[in-house]
Amino acid sequence: MANKSQFRAKRPVSASLAGPYGHPFHPILVTVPIGAWVTSLVFDIASHVVHHPGFLTQSSEWLIAVGVIGALLAAMVGFLDLFAISSGTPAFRTALVHMTLNLLVTAAYAVNFLWRYSTYTDGGSVGLGRLALSALSVAALGVSGFLGGKLAYRYGVRVADENTQAEGYTSHGSTRRARSAV
Numbered sequence: 001m002a003n004k005s006q007f008r009a010k011r012p013v014s015a016s017l018a019g020p021y022g023h024p025f026h027p028i029l030v031t032v033p034i035g036a037w038v039t040s041l042v043f044d045i046a047s048h049v050v051h052h053p054g055f056l057t058q059s060s061e062w063l064i065a066v067g068v069i070g071a072l073l074a075a076m077v078g079f080l081d082l083f084a085i086s087s088g089t090p091a092f093r094t095a096l097v098h099m100t101l102n103l104l105v106t107a108a109y110a111v112n113f114l115w116r117y118s119t120y121t122d123g124g125s126v127g128l129g130r131l132a133l134s135a136l137s138v139a140a141l142g143v144s145g146f147l148g149g150k151l152a153y154r155y156g157v158r159v160a161d162e163n164t165q166a167e168g169y170t171s172h173g174s175t176r177r178a179r180s181a182v
Contacts, residue, residue, distance in 0.1 A: 024158040026078045030148070032070030036063040037109060037141065041134045047125035054123030057116075064113045064134075071106040075099070081158055091155040094147055101144035108137045 040063035047053035047060070082099060085092045112133050116126075126134075151157040159165075 024077075024081060026074055026081055026158070027148075027152070029070065029074035029077055030145075033067035033074060033106075034141065034145070036067035036070060037134070037138060040064050040067065041131075041138050044126040044131045044134050048131075052123060053125040057124070057126050060126060060134075061113060061116045064109050064116070068106055068109050068113060071102065071109070075102060075106070078102070085157060091151060091157060094151055094155070095157070098144050098147040098151060101140055101147070105137050105141050105144065108133060108140075112137070 040060040043056040043060040043063065047056040050056065078099065082092075082095050085095055112130060115133075116130055152159055
């Protein structure tokens with residue numbers, strides 16, 4: 001049985017900004033930085049394997065920039081979802097750690113972009129320091145993603161309540177049988 005605190009965390013603070021009930025925008029937006037940053041790491045690694053890595057290093061740099069922009073957009077919407085969670089709860093503490101990790105990862109990638117900017121004009125592979133920073137950032141992003149999954153799937157933040165979910169598992173025939181049995 002959901003309590004008042006749980007019910008509040010399922011509803012958006014602003015449906016027009018954070019997404020309507022049962023359709024939050026945050027999980028959609030996080031796919032942009034995750035995809036961009038994981039692909040940039042793959043390109044960084046590949047730049048050490050191919051003979052002419054310039055296209056990979058330059059692509060990785062711009063994927064990092066796309067990821068930072070996407071992460072800032074996702075963070076704004078996620079911050080609105082944070083307001084819906086009652087403070088002092090395990091869900092709120094988990095959300096704060098999730099947010100902090102994401103902000104640290106975004107800052108690390110902003111630094112990584114600036115560190116790379118205009119340094120690959122020679123067409124060489126990505127430096128090991130930049131590669132290590134990307135790898136550590138992706139690892140931290142994975143931990144943060146685990147916490148985001150915990151918020152949604154364990155604590156039900158911005159997930160429709162059980163009665164709403166049950167609508168998807170009720171067939172028309174079973175509804176008629178249940179009504180006639182009453």
